[in-house]
Amino acid sequence: MFSIPVVDPGAQRRIEKLIRRIHPTCPVHIFRKPIIERKTRTFIDHFPGTVMFAVKSNPDDDVLLAMLRAGLTTFDAASIEEIRLIKRFSPSARIHFMHTVKSREAIREAYFDHQVRVFVIDTLDELHKILHETNLANDLEIFVRMALPKNKEAAVDFSAKFGATAKGSAFLLHEARLVCSKLGLMFHPGTQSTNPDIFYSGIKMASDIIIRSGVTVDALDVGGGFPVPYPGQDIPPLSRYIDRIKSAVEDFGLSHLDLYCEPGRALCAEAGLLVVRIEQRKDKTLYLNDGIYGGLIEAAKWAGEFRFPVSLVSRHPDLVPDNAPFIPFRFCGPTCDSLDRMKGPFPLPAHAAEGDWIIISMNGAYSQCCRTNFNGFGLHKVMMVDF
Ligand SMILES: Cc1ncc(COP(=O)(O)O)c(C=O)c1O
Known part of the structure; x- marks a missing residue:
């Protein structure tokens, strides 16, 4: 067993010091501002179009x-x-309302109270709903969401629930063109897409659909799905994704389109740490004060596919032996549900004990926003640090 570096050593020391100072008794989400800023700037500087943040991944x-x-x-x-x-926060922010199924009230409020003009559809009914609720507005920007074939190299296939078929997308483009001021096509290859080629084939499919529709299209949105390097996963660098997107747009004659992407995980996952406390140890199983109904929902959902890096902060640092061996642990969350377990393995020093804290890193996406209060274990804290 080996220790997985949680964060850079300087930041690790500062986080450990912080934990020893505040002695947290409930789970704490820590977000690292410089990492969020760096990830955001990297995307803005390198993506050949407009970068949007998928707010759902971290609305803090x-x-x-x-x-x-x-x-x-x-x-x-x-x-x-x-x-x-x-x-x-930002009255001037531009917002794309990218859920394909919106309530009538939400469409009205978005258009009239918040000046949202960009909406996505994957059915004709949704287009009619938008037209009706905006009083046949003539300044609508409509994106058609197309489904991709099943992506086995994503953690979740995002075309299983949303998106029109190729034929349906071409038809929707044709219909939407008649009533909107700007027309776009979008897809999402699935979250944590580990193969950049999916963006190339997605853009090729978009090009075929545009040709089939016979209308002029103004914009293309290639979704989110850009992955982060969880332990054990071999993730190509962002530059490979950007290169594949640029090549596809050129190869299929789409360079004239306004290009968008909407990453969530890639902008915030690596900036987040979750600090939990060990409440009991049974052999190699650690019972924590947080679990799958709290900030560890993803650790449970994809336990078999990717894990989070972990490190131990001992309650009694002076008693910790030098070069303590690491052994594989399993985690149990605090609720009474037997599903609230994570098989890991999570490598931690063999002396891990009740009262020690565990830092779970790369946990800044789909974490605190997915928490529940199930069994009365919802209490937690959120902190932003500037290192
Ligand atoms: C429409 C849409 N865009 C963007 C995202 C963000 O995806 P990711 O976090 O994989 O980048 C999601 C995630 O659910 C989504 O549904």
């Missing part, structure tokens, strides 16, 4: 503010609550 106030400060101007929102949140 300070995270959104850090992104705005780093130069992000455009957001992908999935609900009216996310739209209200963004507008509170």
